[in-house]
Amino acid sequence: MKKIIIDTDPGIDDAMAILLADASDAIDLIGITTTFGNASIENSTRNALYLKDKFSLKAIVAQGANTPLVLPASPPATVVHGDNGLGNIVIPTEQQNQAVSQTAHDYIINSVKAHPHEITLVAIGRLTNLALALNKSPEIASLVKEVIIMGGAFGFNGHSGNLTPFAEANVYGDPHAADIVVSADWPVTMVGLDVTQQSIMTNAYINKLKCKSPKYGAFISEISAFYAHFYHADLGLDGFYVHDSSAIVYAIAPEIFTTERGNIRVVTEGVATGHTLFKQSDRLFPIDEWSNHPKQTICTNVDSEALLNLYMNSLT
Template identity: 50%
Template sequence: MTTKIILDTDPGIDDAMAILFAEANPNIELLALTTIFGNADIETGTRNALYLKERFNLQCDVVKGTDKPLYREPVGASVAVHSENGFGGIAIETPTITADPRPAFQYIIDTVKASPGDVTLVAVGPLTNLALAYNHAPEIAELIKEVVIMGGAFGTHEHTGNVTPFAEANIHDDPHSADIVFTAPWQVTIVGLDVTHEAFFSSDYIDTLRDTCGEVGQFMWDISRFYLNFYKERMGVNGCFVHDPSAIAYVIDPSLFTLRKGPVRVVCDGPAVGHTLQKYTDTKHKTDEWSDMPAQNVAIKVNDQALLDLYLDSMTSYGAE
């Protein structure tokens, strides 16, 4: 069964890997790329999305999103991880195509209302566009099939944060929006560091993508040089964790993941800003600002080898077309 998705993305290197994965797998119909600040600023990220659409003949819409968080001061693009141009510094031609004229939040509202119950929102960057869509039209919560998030860290397998000791980057960039999205009355599945740090694209694996996936494999290899250098210098590993593609893998095959259910809140200020916390027991407390919130799914385990096989198989088939 094909799942229609809007992919809300801050196109950096692992975003490109996720975008092409969504395009490659026949179980996903990629309706749109809605862009958001994060790995790159909004102009660069939107340019990168348009570049991917034009270079690889993607049939999806590209829609420019907001350029700043709801309330907090922007923390800036992740240049040290993704480079100044978001794609590892490789040469990027200026796209000749343009984005949809609507703001991303309005595009989300319009598309969901036009296809009630059919559209899954997949967000792999800060959640501001989703929060704006919900704030402007809360009725869409009943019309969306599912919201799938790459973000957060809940301490499973000792994975607690990557930009602070207790915060993951996408949530830290706009914690207020994340708290809105996690507490809205729609079904959310959070694919965070608890599982993305359990799957690993080794440098040999990325070499295999280059050698077996045609032009798209070469492109992913090219943009990953900067990314892998960051991982080697920062963490001493030869490869990278599977962040954004893991959210796409969940949409394709949820059975790859073990989920834990319970309401989720986000710390919105102080030294732990961006920290995600799930209440997954029925314990009663005198003060409990989780208890009245909807129970959401948090991924806590992943079949990492099956995920790697799914990605390689999808991209190899796509590269051969």
Template identity: 50%
Template sequence: MTTKIILDTDPGIDDAMAILFAEANPDVELVALTTVYGNAEINTSTRNALYLKQRFNFACDVAKGASGPLVRDPVGASVVVHGENGFGDVPLEEPSIEADPRSAHQYIIDTVKASPGEITLVAVGPLTNLALAIEHAPEIASLVKEVVIMGGAFGTHEHTGNVTPFAEANIHDDPHAADIVLTANWPVTVVGLDVTHEAFFSSQYLDTVRDTCGDIGQFMWDISRFYLAFYKERMGVEGCFVHDPSAIAYVINPALFEVRKGPIRVVCDGPAEGMTLQKYRETKHKTDEWKDKPAQNVAIAVNDRALLDLFLDSMTHYASEQ
């Protein structure tokens, strides 16, 4: 059964991989890309979404979203990871197409209301657009099929943070929005560092993607050069972790992941700003800011080999049909 998704994204090298994965897999219908600041500032991330749509002839809509967080000061684009243009500084032609005139959060509201029970929201950047959507139209909580988020870190396998000792980048960019989204009364699955740091695109794997997946594979290989250089310099590894594509893999085949259920809160200030905490035991406390919040899923284990096979199979099949 095909899952209709709105992919909320800040493209971004690994975002591009996730976007192309969603477009390539026949079990996903990519309804729209809604853009947000994060890996790049909002005009750049929107340009990158439009570029992908035009270059690879996507049928999806593109809607421009939030330019900054709800409350906290912006932390700035992740230029050191993704380059000045968000795509590893690979030269890009300016797209000649335009975004939908609606803001991203209004596009989300309108689309969910028009297709009740059908739309899965997949967010792989800061959660500002989703927070704005649920704040402006709380009724969509009962109309969304599911919310899948790449973000957060809960300490499983000792994975605790990547931009601070205890915070993952997407959550840290807008912790107030994340707390709104994760405590809203809609079904959420968080695919965070607990599992994305357990799957790895080696440089040899990406060479295979380039050699077997046509133009789409060459593009992913080209933009990944900058990304892999960052990983090699910062972590001494030959490849990169599978962050945003893991959220798409969950949409396609949730059985690849083991999940743990319980309400989630986000630390919104102080040295632990952006830290995600899940209460997964049925304990009772005099003071408990989790007890009245909905239980959500957190992915804590992944079949990494099957995930890599799914990604490559999707891309190879897609390329063969172009």
């Protein structure tokens, strides 16, 4: 089984990704670190603890950053995820479990050092916690097995941004952190809008999941109703894109994705803030702020049917 820590801002699609990790025989979910984004840091942490209580998750929960490294924080994405981050379902005011005392980035550092070359970090929110971990303990880069990021957009399949015309929300939310993380000398795979917007969970799919999955189906149907309503109102979709769960699917079955290797940078200021740029060429240009960065992997296509089947089969 693959040991993973999910860095997350739950978030409806985050919750669905966490439950996929819990259900999968291929994954040992040892930790959940929280960040701001879809919800405030307080709501993100409460939601993670609520999932831990409700589904008896063994994962440690550690609370993380509540502001970006440099820029002011954007408001929570309540229009997409509801005021409480989970589609405004009723959540108990008190949780049975509590977050550990150490910060998220310290938990990441300590876990990676305790399990060298074993832990995959799956980041499905802002990348602030990972950047803080690298800044405090750069040596973890050589000890992490892999970093999988749901974030970015590189223009494949016509997908270039969802918060701005050229920026994906997780990267835009802390572009300085994103640039640090993709520039570090550890193996990164970015599962961006190029592939996440190729897969859609329709309303019929969710209804089928509700019927077939006694443990998870009714809960996912309940939280995703708000999410589906947003996508229908905003884009006219029947259902919603499979963003965060795609990163977990990559951890389980990378063979269903098409990938490319190259250098990545993130624009950190100006009108293109949050834009992810991918250099495919090995040519050294006269001015080249890519060439001294390690090559990383981006996903450029996905077998959507296989992805949706894997999610359904894992939870049922």
